[in-house]
Amino acid sequence: MTPLQKPHLDYHLTLGIVAMEGRGFEYPSDSFVAENDKIYVTNKSRDYGERGVRVTILDMDSEYFGTFGHYGVSEGQLISPAGITGDGNGNLYVTDDYANMISQFDLEGNFIQRWGTGGSNLGELNGPSGIAVGIDSYIYVSDTKNHRIQIFTLSGDIVSAIGSQGEEEGNFHLPWGVDVGSDGKVSVADWGNNRIQRFDSNGEHVETISAVGTSKSQLNHPSSIVVDSRGNRYIADWGNETVKVLNSSSELIQEMKGQAALSKWASAFLETNKEEGLSRENANLDNLSALEDTEDPHTVSAHIEKLFWSPVSVKLQKENLLLITESNRHRIQVYEIK
Amino acid sequence: MEKIEDEKLELLSHLIRRAGFGATRRELEDYGKYSYEDVVETLVTPKETNWMGDYLVRRFDGEASGMINAPGSARRWIYRMMSSDTPLKEKMTLFWHGIFATGVPKVINGRVLSDQIEMFRDHGLGRFDDLLLRLAKDPAMIVWLDNQENHKNSINENWGRELLELFSMGVGNYSEDDIKECAKAFTGWTIGNTEYMMVRSKRDSDWPYGRIAYHFEYLPNDHDDQTKEFLGHLGNFNGEDIIKVICNRETTAKFIARHLYHFFVADEVPVPSWNEVAPRDEEAIDELVKAYFDTDHNIAGMLSYLFNSDFFKSKNARYKKVKGPAEFAVGLLKLSREFEIPDRDMIPRYRQIGWMGQELNNPPSVEGWHEGQEWVNTGSLIERINFASELLGNQKNAGIKELIDTVEEAITENSTPEQIVDECLTQLGFLKLSSNSKTAVADFANGVEENRAKISGVIRLIGSTREFQMA
Numbered sequence: 111m112t113p114l115q116k117p118h119l120d121y122h123l124t125l126g127i128v129a130m131e132g133r134g135f136e137y138p139s140d141s142f143v144a145e146n147d148k149i150y151v152t153n154k155s156r157d158y159g160e161r162g163v164r165v166t167i168l169d170m171d172s173e174y175f176g177t178f179g180h181y182g183v184s185e186g187q188l189i190s191p192a193g194i195t196g197d198g199n200g201n202l203y204v205t206d207d208y209a210n211m212i213s214q215f216d217l218e219g220n221f222i223q224r225w226g227t228g229g230s231n232l233g234e235l236n237g238p239s240g241i242a243v244g245i246d247s248y249i250y251v252s253d254t255k256n257h258r259i260q261i262f263t264l265s266g267d268i269v270s271a272i273g274s275q276g277e278e279e280g281n282f283h284l285p286w287g288v289d290v291g292s293d294g295k296v297s298v299a300d301w302g303n304n305r306i307q308r309f310d311s312n313g314e315h316v317e318t319i320s321a322v323g324t325s326k327s328q329l330n331h332p333s334s335i336v337v338d339s340r341g342n343r344y345i346a347d348w349g350n351e352t353v354k355v356l357n358s359s360s361e362l363i364q365e366m367k368g369q370a371a372l373s374k375w376a377s378a379f380l381e382t383n384k385e386e387g388l389s390r391e392n393a394n395l396d397n398l399s400a401l402e403d404t405e406d407p408h409t410v411s412a413h414i415e416k417l418f419w420s421p422v423s424v425k426l427q428k429e430n431l432l433l434i435t436e437s438n439r440h441r442i443q444v445y446e447i448k
Numbered sequence: 449m450e451k452i453e454d455e456k457l458e459l460l461s462h463l464i465r466r467a468g469f470g471a472t473r474r475e476l477e478d479y480g481k482y483s484y485e486d487v488v489e490t491l492v493t494p495k496e497t498n499w500m501g502d503y504l505v506r507r508f509d510g511e512a513s514g515m516i517n518a519p520g521s522a523r524r525w526i527y528r529m530m531s532s533d534t535p536l537k538e539k540m541t542l543f544w545h546g547i548f549a550t551g552v553p554k555v556i557n558g559r560v561l562s563d564q565i566e567m568f569r570d571h572g573l574g575r576f577d578d579l580l581l582r583l584a585k586d587p588a589m590i591v592w593l594d595n596q597e598n599h600k601n602s603i604n605e606n607w608g609r610e611l612l613e614l615f616s617m618g619v620g621n622y623s624e625d626d627i628k629e630c631a632k633a634f635t636g637w638t639i640g641n642t643e644y645m646m647v648r649s650k651r652d653s654d655w656p657y658g659r660i661a662y663h664f665e666y667l668p669n670d671h672d673d674q675t676k677e678f679l680g681h682l683g684n685f686n687g688e689d690i691i692k693v694i695c696n697r698e699t700t701a702k703f704i705a706r707h708l709y710h711f712f713v714a715d716e717v718p719v720p721s722w723n724e725v726a727p728r729d730e731e732a733i734d735e736l737v738k739a740y741f742d743t744d745h746n747i748a749g750m751l752s753y754l755f756n757s758d759f760f761k762s763k764n765a766r767y768k769k770v771k772g773p774a775e776f777a778v779g780l781l782k783l784s785r786e787f788e789i790p791d792r793d794m795i796p797r798y799r800q801i802g803w804m805g806q807e808l809n810n811p812p813s814v815e816g817w818h819e820g821q822e823w824v825n826t827g828s829l830i831e832r833i834n835f836a837s838e839l840l841g842n843q844k845n846a847g848i849k850e851l852i853d854t855v856e857e858a859i860t861e862n863s864t865p866e867q868i869v870d871e872c873l874t875q876l877g878f879l880k881l882s883s884n885s886k887t888a889v890a891d892f893a894n895g896v897e898e899n900r901a902k903i904s905g906v907i908r909l910i911g912s913t914r915e916f917q918m919a
Contacts, residue, residue: 128654128656128657137511156511156520176475189792190717237789263671265564284789333507370657376655379655379656380655383651384648386653386655388645394640397663400664409661412659413660415657420506420513420514439513439658
């Protein structure tokens, strides 16, 4: 019997900086690496304000290519961009969880079309968040507040839906991230039920992942999952502020808490703003001993900057790199998969 | 099910308006299954519950999670108050925020402000000594009152002065020398990475990766370890010793007792006048002072005494307090269930509370807000009535729909306008209106044909009455 492949992830680099507009991110909600190797990052902004909402385009070398999808209700504009994916044929799809719409753009950010109506009937949306395109060329949308996954054609026609509200197998409670693997299996971060659920291409439930590792520690409100072609699962365990790597048998291989260093954009900022840069050099930003009173991971991550804080999305680039988007730290930590 | 006496439900309604944010008839009947004394005990000794609200608000309101600024911190807090099942714990956060008033623009980091509120939530019902010590180490308070600039060789008296004047004993109970000695005892009490955090604060910097929370740090080399004389006590005092001395003083017990009475029983004159104006019920204050010492300075013990006292339970004490803006708004948000799942529309709701006169995390000064009658003026009253009207009038809100359904079921085609008004008041939590207010609302009901429109209109109008502004 062939032993299971055991990928090991090493920290690679960090992308991004907080910025209310232009180059940078503000409360990023998702990222997607397109076939042109550019990274598209959706930003919800501080108070969903007029300046910060946008999709930022950059690459792995931190080269900045501009923004699109700014705040507004007109075609090509977004109010609360929650998720992004692409079809590999030059198209991007962005969910808007306030407007209850999905907007389609080309890789330059030009608007193509949009669809979606608020409601709970089949095909209607209530707070769409995670989004993925399957090998069947259908779009899978986490229809969060309707507690289901809806499946659309690339032009927005409804195909079917999976699940309904509840705690039983096949039910969801406020699902978030969704992924469709190369085998057609659909993986859903069933956020409110503290688990991952997986379905076959017919929508039949095949697996639930809720507790992992030898200590069987419970997933805590997972936000996102991506599965590679070998069946390894990468899970953003949002409530625990960690990322967990599981093999195809759902055995825990690695758990990461984050180790961000300065991105190119962050370094440039601190070099320009010398007073801040110099005082930062004298600071100890890893002082965990000051936090002996708390085990709450959200609190710990608020104090220790390098740790994941609100990891909302895990995405792969060609199965070599894992991109972890952290909403509260306005950055993406990138890990190399070996 | 055994019928619960209306009188008991009316008393419980009074209790939950003061110790929480109000309760509907249905909720009161749940409380009513237990004795009044047991309900008080449950309120003052809240258990940890499996509460999902914090996850919800963090997911659906990003800034309430990252808290770059104060509004995100306040929204997280407001959501917690409206959805928590430990109402007194939440009420105490408002109580302590009003006394230990801390906020922007001096503390620009929303997370740091939120940590202080969490501290009030966790320790606001415990021993006063413990709370005061945690306050002295609280990073938001340290920055708010400049204790990071209080050094062995150059003291800054801000914290020492306010600790005595506004946070424990009140003016007239200490000397200027006591302030200096107090300040010396707290030298070296600062926040970690002071220089970097203060540079960021000065520049309002959230670069490169958002705000970093502060933590307390004690620097022994910057602490004055000379002998100090404080309130007649002599010793090599550190901050902990000062707090012990303060908390054993009767003036401190009186100060806290009067604050509790002011917040939970009846409006007193504004705090700056306390030195000149006697308490409205000196006997009640004396009893609370005794409870302070009998329970080893325990706030829950004092509140247990207060809520079980005749001066609290008296019918004369009901509807005698003006609800603070946050209290008023949270009560309505809880009742209407507008945000069962939070969303971006919480932003305007948060702003409306500010327009009513209480922007959480942004008190007007270190003295906090002047409460009581001063909450209400022409402008703020209009804001309050509009707020109530919007929430109570929206039948899409689950709580309002449920309320109208219940009233509709209870009335008949022969019900008079007065009976419909009474039923609405009962379902809203055994509320009472003056005869003038009731007549005005009944007159409105008389002019509307369709039942649901009539009930909805009556509920909205009740929200605009004088009595609805009162707790």
